[in-house]
Amino acid sequence: MRQLSQASFLVLLSGTGTGTIFNVFATPTKTSLDAVFTTAFTWPTYPDLQYATALPRPSETVIYARPYSELESLAGPQKTTAWASIASPVDSDDEFGNVAWSSLWASFTVDSPPFTTTVTPTPIPSSQLVKPTPLPFSIGKGETDDLKFPRDFEWGFAGAAMQVEGALKTQGRGPSITEVIIGRSPPGIVGAGPPDISVLNYFLYKEDIARLAALGVKSYSFSIAWPRILPFGYPGSPVNQEAIDHYDDLINTILEYDMEPIVTLHHFDTPLHYLDNSSWQGYAHPEFVDGFVNYAKIVLTHYADRVGTWITFNEPNLDAALLGNWNASYHVVMAHARTVHFYRDEIKGGGKWGIKLALSSGFPLPLDPKSSDDIALTERQLDFLIGYMANPIYLGAQTPSSVIETLKSEAPSYTEEELQYVNGTADFFGVDIYTANYVTSLAEGTEACIGNSSHPSFPTCTNITAVRENWRIGAESNASPSTWYQHARTIFKYLHTKYPTAGGIIIAEFGWSTFHEADMNQDQARTEFTSTLAFLSVLNEILKAIYEDGVKFKGALGWAYVDNWEWGQYNDHFGVQTFNNVTLERSYKRSIFDFVDFITGHSES
Numbered sequence: 351m352r353q354l355s356q357a358s359f360l361v362l363l364s365g366t367g368t369g370t371i372f373n374v375f376a377t378p379t380k381t382s383l384d385a386v387f388t389t390a391f392t393w394p395t396y397p398d399l400q401y402a403t404a405l406p407r408p409s410e411t412v413i414y415a416r417p418y419s420e421l422e423s424l425a426g427p428q429k430t431t432a433w434a435s436i437a438s439p440v441d442s443d444d445e446f447g448n449v450a451w452s453s454l455w456a457s458f459t460v461d462s463p464p465f466t467t468t469v470t471p472t473p474i475p476s477s478q479l480v481k482p483t484p485l486p487f488s489i490g491k492g493e494t495d496d497l498k499f500p501r502d503f504e505w506g507f508a509g510a511a512m513q514v515e516g517a518l519k520t521q522g523r524g525p526s527i528t529e530v531i532i533g534r535s536p537p538g539i540v541g542a543g544p545p546d547i548s549v550l551n552y553f554l555y556k557e558d559i560a561r562l563a564a565l566g567v568k569s570y571s572f573s574i575a576w577p578r579i580l581p582f583g584y585p586g587s588p589v590n591q592e593a594i595d596h597y598d599d600l601i602n603t604i605l606e607y608d609m610e611p612i613v614t615l616h617h618f619d620t621p622l623h624y625l626d627n628s629s630w631q632g633y634a635h636p637e638f639v640d641g642f643v644n645y646a647k648i649v650l651t652h653y654a655d656r657v658g659t660w661i662t663f664n665e666p667n668l669d670a671a672l673l674g675n676w677n678a679s680y681h682v683v684m685a686h687a688r689t690v691h692f693y694r695d696e697i698k699g700g701g702k703w704g705i706k707l708a709l710s711s712g713f714p715l716p717l718d719p720k721s722s723d724d725i726a727l728t729e730r731q732l733d734f735l736i737g738y739m740a741n742p743i744y745l746g747a748q749t750p751s752s753v754i755e756t757l758k759s760e761a762p763s764y765t766e767e768e769l770q771y772v773n774g775t776a777d778f779f780g781v782d783i784y785t786a787n788y789v790t791s792l793a794e795g796t797e798a799c800i801g802n803s804s805h806p807s808f809p810t811c812t813n814i815t816a817v818r819e820n821w822r823i824g825a826e827s828n829a830s831p832s833t834w835y836q837h838a839r840t841i842f843k844y845l846h847t848k849y850p851t852a853g854g855i856i857i858a859e860f861g862w863s864t865f866h867e868a869d870m871n872q873d874q875a876r877t878e879f880t881s882t883l884a885f886l887s888v889l890n891e892i893l894k895a896i897y898e899d900g901v902k903f904k905g906a907l908g909w910a911y912v913d914n915w916e917w918g919q920y921n922d923h924f925g926v927q928t929f930n931n932v933t934l935e936r937s938y939k940r941s942i943f944d945f946v947d948f949i950t951g952h953s954e955s
């Protein structure tokens with residue numbers, strides 16, 4: 351550095367603003383000006399605050415079907431009641447009166463919600479819309495900068511009635527099987543608690559929609575509770591008018607905010623009437639199919655006009671995985687097909703249909719992709735995970751032979767006529783993916799297991815591991831799942847190739863429960879990074895899959911829009927918002943901002 355006179359140095363200092371260390375001439379220990387300049391410091395100002403904004407979208411109302419007034423008769427004769435308004439509780443003569451309704455709940459004690467009227471949303475304070483600090487890393491930088499999600503890509507967040515609504519025994523809702531099989535507060539489960547109040551979305555739905563809309567979220571995926579619509583559950587029992595009005599207003603609220611509703615008819619809340627011993631959601635019950643179709647007809651005649659994306663069942667393939675009841679899937683497939691036929695043939699609606707299949711134990715991948723044995727076993731695993739339901743629905747094909755040969759009479763099977771009826775009853779491929787793992791052979795060989803139905807690995811008879819070459823497949827969440835982004839394109843390409851649909855793939859749920867988030871305070875939970883990493887890495891792979899692998903995508907929905915009741919406990923925090931369990935107040939976590947920014951940053955302006 352060239353030498354400066356003392357005068358010119360003072361001039362220089364005077365222009366540098368506050369915070370500069372002025373006492374530079376006092377007993378210098380080292381006379382070099384380099385040292386002087388390195389001690390000069392100016393506080394920089396911070397970048398301007400960035401605020402999230404609602405998506406600018408034209409509010410055009412899309413009509414998918416005729417209104418209820420014109421469709422009503424298609425659901426057959428139905429009588430309607432509003433239990434809350436029944437004046438006399440002493441109505442034991444009435445088969446479906448208050449006394450009968452109360453007796454449905456006789457064996458449950460349910461906590462009442464703190465309030466029982468719908469909350470009018472308040473505008474989201476701008477302080478809550480301030481974006482978090484920009485990420486210190488870029489996902490996809492250079493790789494996907496110029497890639498855009500298709501204009502019609504459906505993205506947003508999901509919830510499910512049983513997990514978020516609360517108000518369990520309120521406004522005429524009947525009990526569901528889940529209250530029995532999971533119970534109110536299962537002992538021995540960390541964070542155990544009942545779903546009775548949860549996040550009280552039943553009365554806070556307007557606030558929930560407003561909060562998502564304020565951030566620019568496009569779609570809200572929710573489920574309708576069958577035991578709310580039909581508290582007694584079965585055909586001929588009365589329809590609950592308050593539930594009909596509730597979901598009517600929920601759908602209207604979503605549309606008022608220019609968001610899109612994605613509606614699931616069944617998300618693990620089968621009415622108690624269908625309780626049976628062999629399937630955990632009553633699928634095996636002999637009346638299940640007729641009961642579901644009756645319920646679906648009531649819902650569709652009411653709401654088909656305003657909803658463009660419908661899903662019949664959430665993860666019905668968990669039943670076989672959990673209870674080994676493979677035959678019951680036949681009922682689910684037939685109930686799904688009859689519902690879609692009703693919609694297409696009688697309602698003549700223009701919306702699209704799907705079913706959400708789970709990859710319960712994780713999406714299987716060959717441990718050694720060069721080993722034909724590992725590949726064959728991976729395909730066998732997939733046959734048992736999704737093939738036995740996906741084959742008839744997407745391909746009009748029989749249950750995979752591996753399943754039939756192993757399970758014999760326990761395997762679901764379809765007549766040619768049934769296969770024709772079921773074939774093509776999904777417009778898009780719905781799938782929930784939380785994790786992946788590797789498949790290889792059992793030490794004792796596959797055949798020994800296939801021949802022994804009491805073998806612990808029966809009927810898949812595969813060896814599943816999360817570890818390959820000394821590394822777990824990915825970072826571990828609080829639940830069992832691990833990150834799986836490095837295999838995402840393989841998984842998408844497999845599904846696209848094996849079960850092609852005109853509508854493409856929708857990842858109807860993907861998400862992350864941060865390790866030990868339940869032990870964090872609210873600020874820690876809101877600012878942590880791992881959920882951002884889990885979401886963005888998958889979104890980035892979707893872009894590559896679309897443009898580099900030619901995979902057709904319909905959309906991607908993060909689970910969940912808020913932390914919620916995770917089937918017996920509140921310990922796994924999958925939400926992109928936290929909630930205060932006393933005030934029920936929601937707070938955005940950084941992952942929701944990062945998710946929205948990633949999508950909008952890769953969208954046509």
Ligand code: FCB
Nearest residue numbers: 510664665782909916924
């Ligand atoms: C899925 C369920 C959903 C939620 C997430 C974490 O399998 O469909 O309800 O529990 O897992």
